Amino acid sequence: MTRNNWLKIHHRISLLVRFALAAIFIFAGVPKIMDTASFAGAVYNYQLLPEALINLFAIILPWLEVIVGILLILGVWLPGAVIIYNGLLISFIAALIISSIRGLDISCGCFSTDSTHGIDLWTILRDASMLLASLYLLFVVFVKKITSDSNGIWPKQTAACRPNKLAGR
Amino acid sequence: MLKLILKNTLWQIPVILLISACVALGFNQIRNDRVPLICQWDQQPQGTRSPEAVPIISIDEAALLFKNNKAIFIDARPESFYNEGHIKGALSLPWQEAEDKCFDVVEKIPEDIRIITYCDGANCELCDKLAVFLCDLGFEHVNALINGWTVWNRHNLPVNTGNSP
Incomplete structure (x- = not known):
């Protein structure tokens, strides 16, 4: 496989991951927007936030998820969106782990406000695998971009651009 | 390049948070079943509540x-x-x-x-x-x-x- 082919595949995979992660957040955010009161109940059950902040958090978080998802799909403000995505996932995982350690028998409140979905190892593993994917996205957005050309693919250190640079001096 | 991206990130994060907050609060205001922004979930005075919160x-x-x-x-x-x-x-x-x-x-x-x-x-x-x-x-x-x-x-x-x- 030539380097260019490999880069194309890599580019497509990163796009796919971006869209998939975006879809997951939008899919998770909309039910919470529809039923904010129940979601606030789920947040309350986690017993992590001060009571005065529970409703504000329950109102804003679902929209943050949806808006970050939309930005990821549109490819707008990617660096900011990807950082927030990672930050949110890390806090979700932390909340899930803390609740498991405390032995709280509560609903996840992750993808719906349906309280039949509790927290178990599977829930934490699911979020952890999402974090892996979003860390990969972070890598693509930050590390790759720094070393990339304007097309957003890997550096084309071809002879074609070097003479220009030299000519500019 | 790194500096530029970091600089972008620095303003993008608060702007995204701000936009989300505005949309969320605005939507909450116009919906019929709006949720109060701040509500005291625990109305009991400290110390009289059962150790386990009620799910x-x-x-x-x-x-x-x-x-x-x-x-x-x-x-x-x-x-x-x-x-x-x-x-x-x-x-x-x-x-x-x-x-x-x-x-x-x-x-x-x-x-x-x-x-x-x-x-x-x-x-x-x-x-x-x-x-x-x-x-x-x-x-x-x-x-x-x-x-x-x-x-x-x-x-x-x-x-x-x-x-x-």
Whole structure:
């Protein structure tokens, strides 16, 4: 496989991951927007936030998820969106782990406000695998971009651009 | 390049957070079933609350338990509200008279059944208090249905009027 082919595949995979992660957040955010009161109940059950902040958090978080998802799909403000995505996932995982350690028998409140979905190892593993994917996205957005050309693919250190640079001096 | 990206990130994060907050608060203001921005979930004075907080139940699960006859509903609102309309099969135990009336009500609660307390309004002060009270009486499976009467009606679930359950 030539380097260019490999880069194309890599580019497509990163796009796919971006869209998939975006879809997951939008899919998770909309039910919470529809039923904010129940979601606030789920947040309350986690017993992590001060009571005065529970409703504000329950109102804003679902929209943050949806808006970050939309930005990821549109490819707008990617660096900011990807950082927030990672930050949110890390806090979700932390909340899930803390609740498991405390032995709280509560609903996840992750993808719906349906309280039949509790927290178990599977829930934490699911979020952890999402974090892996979003860390990969972070890598693509930050590390790759720094070393990339304007097309957003890997550096084309071809002879074609070097003479220009030299000519500019 | 790195500097540029970091600089972009630095302004993008607060802007995204701000936009989300504005959209969320704006949407919450215009929707019919708006949630109060700040509400005291724990109305009990510190120290009198049971060590375990009472879990909150969602309307979907409450409806499922209702259909399967696996739960009994306790109405925490004043009796006049109960008579105007209540969840079908619910018992009335107004929070204000809980201590006087609880024994009559407790007798009617079958063993090993889930108890769901409800009132009205998203800050649901009464149902939470009543749920804690029932926990203190020794009931183990007690849940609070936040904004219960309103969400129950919104889901078109069975109701009854008058002073019979």
